[in-house]
Amino acid sequence: MSAYDILISEADITPNVTKEVSMPESTNRGALTEAVYYILLSVFKPLHGYGIMQLVSELSNNRLSLGPGTLYGAINTLLKKEWIELVDTTNNVRKKEYIITDLGKEIIKQEITRLKELVGNGTKISGGDKNDL
Amino acid sequence: MIYKFTKLFADYEKEEKWLNEISQKGYAFKGYSPFRYTFEDEEPNKYTYRIQLLENLPSHVDSVNYIEFCEELGVDVVDTSGRWVYFRKLSKHGIFEIHSDLESKIKHHKSIRAITSITAISNFVIAMSNFTIGIITKFNLWFGLLSFLVFIGLAALSYKQHLRIKEIESEQIID
Numbered sequence: 001m002s003a004y005d006i007l008i009s010e011a012d013i014t015p016n017v018t019k020e021v022s023m024p025e026s027t028n029r030g031a032l033t034e035a036v037y038y039i040l041l042s043v044f045k046p047l048h049g050y051g052i053m054q055l056v057s058e059l060s061n062n063r064l065s066l067g068p069g070t071l072y073g074a075i076n077t078l079l080k081k082e083w084i085e086l087v088d089t090t091n092n093v094r095k096k097e098y099i100i101t102d103l104g105k106e107i108i109k110q111e112i113t114r115l116k117e118l119v120g121n122g123t124k125i126s127g128g129d130k131n132d133l
Numbered sequence: 134m135i136y137k138f139t140k141l142f143a144d145y146e147k148e149e150k151w152l153n154e155i156s157q158k159g160y161a162f163k164g165y166s167p168f169r170y171t172f173e174d175e176e177p178n179k180y181t182y183r184i185q186l187l188e189n190l191p192s193h194v195d196s197v198n199y200i201e202f203c204e205e206l207g208v209d210v211v212d213t214s215g216r217w218v219y220f221r222k223l224s225k226h227g228i229f230e231i232h233s234d235l236e237s238k239i240k241h242h243k244s245i246r247a248i249t250s251i252t253a254i255s256n257f258v259i260a261m262s263n264f265t266i267g268i269i270t271k272f273n274l275w276f277g278l279l280s281f282l283v284f285i286g287l288a289a290l291s292y293k294q295h296l297r298i299k300e301i302e303s304e305q306i307i308d
Contacts, residue, residue: 035234050205067233068203068220069185069241095205 046087046097136172152182165212180221181229235305246294253287256280
């Protein structure tokens with residue numbers, strides 16, 4: 001036990017809060033933002049920046065329109081986290097395309113599980129319309 | 134026809150608002166130099182304008198990548214000034230915002246607050262050194278006073294930016 005471990009247990013902080021390396025992650029990550037969730041979904045097939053922006057807008061019924069600052073930052077964060085990667089463009093050097101990684105797919109899987117739990121509890125407790133599911 | 138306006142803005146959000154108001158009146162923003170905005174005749178509201186402070190100068194590789202990325206999204210550069218970039222996008226393509234999420238918006242405002250604070254402190258240092266060097270001439274006194282006034286102005290501006298960040302952050306909690 002290092003001094004760090006002692007400090008954490010005394011302070012009652014969950015240790016997995018700031019882990020951002022590309023190792024198998026713990027399941028307690030918390031929510032993805034809508035933008036990140038939809039960007040990940042957009043790149044299950046290779047897609048470039050403009051395509052991602054369009055598809056996210058479509059998927060969200062025009063609710064989410066990603067600004068360039070937001071989208072650029074999100075893509076770079078997702079690249080760093082290795083949830084998406086650049087597609088090897090041997091033919092066309094101009095437009096960079098992105099694709100989801102296996103880690104990214106795992107993240108989506110976990111997120112869907114989390115969302116199902118939320119929707120399930122919500123409809124159960126608030127007695128929502130059964131047809132919504 | 135070319136139109137030139139002389140204006141000084143302390144708040145980039147107000148500057149954006151002004152550029153877009155002029156655009157509504159039928160003039161497209163064409164270029165910027167200190168205190169000087171140039172416009173040309175254009176159909177009303179053809180473009181929407183946004184201003185962003187980049188993390189680096191436009192010539193830096195990260196900035197070049199970002200600007201290229203923006204161009205793919207139909208966002209063009211009108212002009213730059215230091216790390217500031219003036220963007221435009223055709224209004225008919227819909228709402229144009231650089232930051233559509235609170236996190237990147239806050240990051241942007243924090244960068245702006247940082248550069249304002251640093252410039253403020255530099256002016257303070259210049260003022261103090263002018264007031265305290267061994268031989269104080271009239272020039273030192275006036276220059277020091279001027280620097281000190283700039284420091285006060287920028288410090289106030291920095292505080293205003295700080296309050297704006299707090300305002301945006303409080304929105305985040307609800308989201």
